[in-house]
Amino acid sequence: MKILHYCQHVLGIGHFFRSMEIAAAFSRHTVFFVEGGDPLPGFRAPDHVRRIALPPLRMDPEFRNLETAGGDLRDIQARRTAILLDLWETVRPDVLLIELFPFGRKRFQFELIPLLERNAASPRRARVVCSLRDILVEKADPDAYEEKVISLVNRYFDLILVHADPACVQLDETFRRLAEIRPLVHYTGYVTRSLPNPLPPKVRGRMVLSTGGGRVGIDFIEAVFRALSRLSNPDIRLQVHEGPFMERQDREALRERAAADPRISWHPFSHAFLKELAQAELSLSMAGYNTCMDILASGVSALVYPFPQNREQSLRAHRLESRGVLRVIRSLDPERLAAQIQEVLSSPRPPMEPLRTEGARETVRAIENFASRA
Numbered sequence: 001m002k003i004l005h006y007c008q009h010v011l012g013i014g015h016f017f018r019s020m021e022i023a024a025a026f027s028r029h030t031v032f033f034v035e036g037g038d039p040l041p042g043f044r045a046p047d048h049v050r051r052i053a054l055p056p057l058r059m060d061p062e063f064r065n066l067e068t069a070g071g072d073l074r075d076i077q078a079r080r081t082a083i084l085l086d087l088w089e090t091v092r093p094d095v096l097l098i099e100l101f102p103f104g105r106k107r108f109q110f111e112l113i114p115l116l117e118r119n120a121a122s123p124r125r126a127r128v129v130c131s132l133r134d135i136l137v138e139k140a141d142p143d144a145y146e147e148k149v150i151s152l153v154n155r156y157f158d159l160i161l162v163h164a165d166p167a168c169v170q171l172d173e174t175f176r177r178l179a180e181i182r183p184l185v186h187y188t189g190y191v192t193r194s195l196p197n198p199l200p201p202k203v204r205g206r207m208v209l210s211t212g213g214g215r216v217g218i219d220f221i222e223a224v225f226r227a228l229s230r231l232s233n234p235d236i237r238l239q240v241h242e243g244p245f246m247e248r249q250d251r252e253a254l255r256e257r258a259a260a261d262p263r264i265s266w267h268p269f270s271h272a273f274l275k276e277l278a279q280a281e282l283s284l285s286m287a288g289y290n291t292c293m294d295i296l297a298s299g300v301s302a303l304v305y306p307f308p309q310n311r312e313q314s315l316r317a318h319r320l321e322s323r324g325v326l327r328v329i330r331s332l333d334p335e336r337l338a339a340q341i342q343e344v345l346s347s348p349r350p351p352m353e354p355l356r357t358e359g360a361r362e363t364v365r366a367i368e369n370f371a372s373r374a
Contacts, residue, residue, distance in 0.1 A: 001029040004093035009037035010059040012213040014290040025360035054080045081111040096126040102152035116156040134164030136174040137310045160185045165356040189356030192297040205235035208280040214243015223332035230338040244269040287313035302326040324352040
């Protein structure tokens with residue numbers, strides 16, 4: 001089976017890693033993985049995954065405007081559209097797997113609608129599947145948004161895969177008119193990565209600080225540094241992993257701050273981050289999907305600070321907190337954050353309620369079964 005898999009990350013890297021984990025699970029098939037965001041340095045995909053890089057586009061941190069890495073936006077949009085259509089003609093996929101759209105990525109319909117139209121007009125039409133995160137971001141006009149999504153889904157798509165455990169969160173909590181969607185909606189469970197084998201031992205006092213892609217969360221890192229200065233425990237070691245897309249001026253300023261405290265070490269972005277978490281006593285992070293899934297998979301004690309601009313990370317964090325997976329940081333005040341860090345380090349980890357975490361494998365099974373139908 002040939003799968004054309006479209007993924008566009010615009011600010012962080014969670015969409016890329018979740019989609020790539022799914023692509024990797026299609027080991028019996030060939031995946032043409034289309035990526036449209038800033039390239040992630042140093043990442044190596046499995047041999048059955050063929051990567052196609054579109055000229056990169058991203059959103060500004062306020063999610064208002066598309067940004068390019070250089071060049072005219074309209075010219076880049078035209079080039080991207082042509083690449084996608086040529087790729088469809090060359091590959092003639094059995095499955096067109098599109099991450100998030102039309103539930104998100106409205107700014108990318110300039111290339112996705114022509115692709116879906118080309119597929120719909122073909123006598124050998126690929127099955128069209130939406131790969132969807134657990135929680136949707138709220139919209140300024142939810143009625144118009146849901147009306148548009150329903151129209152596009154019912155016209156072009158065959159299957160909606162929600163990468164969540166419905167016992168924890170369900171799609172109709174952030175999409176009210178779910179009953180009007182005609183394609184089957186199937187919950188795969190959460191998409192998590194596999195722990196290293198053998199499991200590395202815990203390192204006493206080690207804390208790991210991360211902010212995903214690094215373009216947001218600077219205030220969070222600074223707050224952790226200030227909180228650490230109020231902790232006198234000499235055994236504490238804070239290991240900071242910079243995001244691959246962190247702005248240079250932010251990186252330089254934070255590295256200078258880190259150098260002032262011998263308990264802080266600064267590290268590049270790690271492709272073995274799950275191993276780093278498994279060795280740590282405490283993770284300090286934002287509450288993006290992939291980071292939360294790494295916390296869940298590694299079993300590390302964790303404090304998370306949800307991205308405050310929308311409900312997505314906050315809702316996820318509080319649901320996972322209720323399951324014993326992590327604890328939510330409710331204030332960046334240095335004294336209160338220091339007290340919360342000390343409390344987590346000095347108290348036993350609460351038991352976790354079980355969650356479905358076989359999302360990548362279940363995605364493969366669901367698509368194989370669906371595509372095999374006449």
